[in-house]
Amino acid sequence: MDIKVAIFEDGKLIRDALQTILNGTPGYACTGAFSNGGNWEADIRRSQPHVVLMDIEMPGLDGIELTRLITQKFDTIKVLIQTVFDESDKIFRALCAGASGYILKNDPPNKYLEAITEVHNGGSFMNASVAKKTLSFFTHKNIILVSPEGTDFHLSEREKEILKELTEGQPLKSIAAKLFISLETVRTHVKHIYSKLHVANRTEAVMKATQQGLNK
Amino acid sequence: MDIKVAIFEDGKLIRDALQTILNGTPGYACTGAFSNGGNWEADIRRSQPHVVLMDIEMPGLDGIELTRLITQKFDTIKVLIQTVFDESDKIFRALCAGASGYILKNDPPNKYLEAITEVHNGGSFMNASVAKKTLSFFTHKNIILVSPEGTDFHLSEREKEILKELTEGQPLKSIAAKLFISLETVRTHVKHIYSKLHVANRTEAVMKATQQGLNK
DNA sequence: CCCAAAAATACCCCAACGGGTGATTGTTTT
DNA sequence: AAAACAATCACCCGTTGGGGTATTTTTGGG
Numbered sequence: 001m002d003i004k005v006a007i008f009e010d011g012k013l014i015r016d017a018l019q020t021i022l023n024g025t026p027g028y029a030c031t032g033a034f035s036n037g038g039n040w041e042a043d044i045r046r047s048q049p050h051v052v053l054m055d056i057e058m059p060g061l062d063g064i065e066l067t068r069l070i071t072q073k074f075d076t077i078k079v080l081i082q083t084v085f086d087e088s089d090k091i092f093r094a095l096c097a098g099a100s101g102y103i104l105k106n107d108p109p110n111k112y113l114e115a116i117t118e119v120h121n122g123g124s125f126m127n128a129s130v131a132k133k134t135l136s137f138f139t140h141k142n143i144i145l146v147s148p149e150g151t152d153f154h155l156s157e158r159e160k161e162i163l164k165e166l167t168e169g170q171p172l173k174s175i176a177a178k179l180f181i182s183l184e185t186v187r188t189h190v191k192h193i194y195s196k197l198h199v200a201n202r203t204e205a206v207m208k209a210t211q212q213g214l215n216k
Numbered sequence: 217m218d219i220k221v222a223i224f225e226d227g228k229l230i231r232d233a234l235q236t237i238l239n240g241t242p243g244y245a246c247t248g249a250f251s252n253g254g255n256w257e258a259d260i261r262r263s264q265p266h267v268v269l270m271d272i273e274m275p276g277l278d279g280i281e282l283t284r285l286i287t288q289k290f291d292t293i294k295v296l297i298q299t300v301f302d303e304s305d306k307i308f309r310a311l312c313a314g315a316s317g318y319i320l321k322n323d324p325p326n327k328y329l330e331a332i333t334e335v336h337n338g339g340s341f342m343n344a345s346v347a348k349k350t351l352s353f354f355t356h357k358n359i360i361l362v363s364p365e366g367t368d369f370h371l372s373e374r375e376k377e378i379l380k381e382l383t384e385g386q387p388l389k390s391i392a393a394k395l396f397i398s399l400e401t402v403r404t405h406v407k408h409i410y411s412k413l414h415v416a417n418r419t420e421a422v423m424k425a426t427q428q429g430l431n432k
Numbered sequence: 433c434c435c436a437a438a439a440a441t442a443c444c445c446c447a448a449c450g451g452g453t454g455a456t457t458g459t460t461t462t
Numbered sequence: 463a464a465a466a467c468a469a470t471c472a473c474c475c476g477t478t479g480g481g482g483t484a485t486t487t488t489t490g491g492g
Contacts, residue, residue: 124347129340132338132340169417169418184472190449201385202449206423389477397440410480
């Protein structure tokens with residue numbers, strides 16, 4: 001079965017060229033080519049693509065947002081982002097939007113096909129210079145990883161509230177005053193928090209909280 | 217001119233195999249092969265490599281730290297990290313250490329040569345499945361980037377050592393035991409840390425430490 | 433070489449914290 | 463209706479941690 005590809009690209013020249021290449025190559029089929037994301041949901045439903053080729057720069061709804069929307073709504077569809085690539089901060093946002101690959105607009109057609117096949121097979125594709133930019137982004141930075149909804153610790157609202165205060169370094173006494181409850185009550189909540197987070201002291205709780213994104 | 221490669225790899229079999237391949241291929245030369253990073257600086261100076269092939273898992277000084285040291289000290293040397301790849305958390309830390317490429321240990325020799333050439337030419341190389349893992353980091357985690365050299369708090373070595381333990385949630389008593397000094401001494405160091413970081417308690421110190429990347 | 437500053441070491445006091453146990457009241461789930 | 467959970471408060475007790483003070487060792491500049 002052909003790999004069905006949908007194109008989002010505002011430049012008519014490139015769009016048509018890509019469409020021609022895809023339809024002229026055995027194993028690939030372009031089932032849709034669109035100049036903007038204004039009607040993306042209907043467009044996707046009609047063209048039923050396996051892979052979306054996405055221009056990062058588009059008028060109106062931009063490619064990054066569109067990527068996010070598509071990957072959220074249709075989780076089997078892979079998005080391959082193409083870019084001309086000067087601004088490197090966009091890469092970072094694009095990476096987070098859930099794309100499966102990054103390719104440059106001046107890559108040769110065979111790279112395009114290779115990349116499409118790779119992401120369709122569940123892999124990833126990164127142009128070497130995209131990889132370079134990505135790596136340089138990380139180089140010599142400190143990174144804190146936060147699991148978004150990795151595990152749910154079933155903290156109650158009150159407990160979350162108190163955990164937040166704990167991460168601020170507030171002593172229990174102050175927390176009690178701020179929340180208009182007894183110190184003993186705070187202590188009880190804190191004990192419950194520790195047991196739910198499987199930690200033994202405040203520091204471990206605070207660390208776990210920030211790493212799991214609970215401190216908000 | 218041949219591309220000069222140094223190898224850090226604790227497994228003798230793989231190390232010898234790589235060395236043989238490199239020396240047996242025109243255009244490449246292995247100028248050093250080491251089983252650990254114990255003597256890395258002298259090793260690097262003697263072998264004068266263009267590219268370092270680094271095992272991520274090594275006894276003693278681990279590949280990630282070694283990568284950081286090498287890329288900081290010798291900024292023209294490119295590091296290509298090889299991994300067997302089960303633990304995906306390490307990838308992320310490795311990304312931050314300044315490597316130029318990532319390759320899998322079961323990649324075929326020609327991939328190794330390709331990767332070495334690519335990074336030597338100033339590019340980057342990422343095995344497709346490494347790229348996939350990297351991308352999935354972005355899509356499934358929240359990421360906090362921290363500038364490495366924000367402010368220097370002039371912590372002494374001992375103080376940094378203790379701060380690291382503090383962030384682990386170790387009680388002062390355990391820290392004392394681990395460092396073979398008195399509990400009272402640990403206390404004093406901790407107080408100095410607090411005053412240098414302008415914080416009043418352990419929690420604030422731990423927060424500041426992680427946000428500033430001091431916890432390593 | 434000497435002295436001052438920084439670092440590392442150490443001790444005491446008391447407030448803060450963590451563990452255990454238990455109790456009351458209201459809500460939610462079964 | 464019973465059981466589970468949430469939020470509140472209380473007491474005991476031993477441990478940990480923060481503030482003040484002080485001595486020795488190391489280090490760097492004059």
